[in-house]
Amino acid sequence: EDQVTQSPEALRLQEGESSSLNCSYTVSGLRGLFWYRQDPGKGPEFLFTLYSAGEEKEKERLKATLTKKESFLHITAPKPEDSATYLCAFGGGTSYGKLTFGQGTILTVHP
């Protein structure tokens, strides 16, 4: 059965304290591993798509990497405004465009 698991469920960091979020997946026919940011009461905001093992993408303080079994979202020197829920999802299977989401990591960055 295709599934995706995120860890940790919650992460508290001090401003400037770098860390990583993990997304482990088991899926046949991966069509992209997606990272989204979601603020409370809002829809998910697209961050990255990764398609193949070894691929990396960066945006400001965030860098996403992908292996055959997991993806990491590295946060370098986070700021309080980076506090949000980070969701990973995979697209795959026979239905193009359908995303299966992990349960998310709630990130809190304290000043």
Next chain:
Amino acid sequence: GAVVSQHPSRVICKSGTSVKIECRSLDFQATTMFWYRQFPKKSLMLMATSNEGSKATYEQGVEKDKFLINHASLTLSTLTVTSAHPEDSSFYICSAPRAGANEQFFGPGTRLTVL
């Protein structure tokens, strides 16, 4: 980036009434849109796939007679929650992939509260 809008942003209704939620892709056409629901502090669960010009495809366990989906045009999909009950209270979010792109853009969500 592409923009997807939803209306209304929040709605409060009495038990037994029906509620319609609109999802629009503002700057691109979407032959397919997706509807998700999200409970507090939980992740998004796909409910159904909305297909322009054909019937929606529902995920296992989602009542198609309860959640009516109509993909009226290439930029509009609607979700109607019929005879809503308190257990239908949730955050409903739509998404649309832009043609040729393996990326999906999400609407801002609709908070439904059924009293």
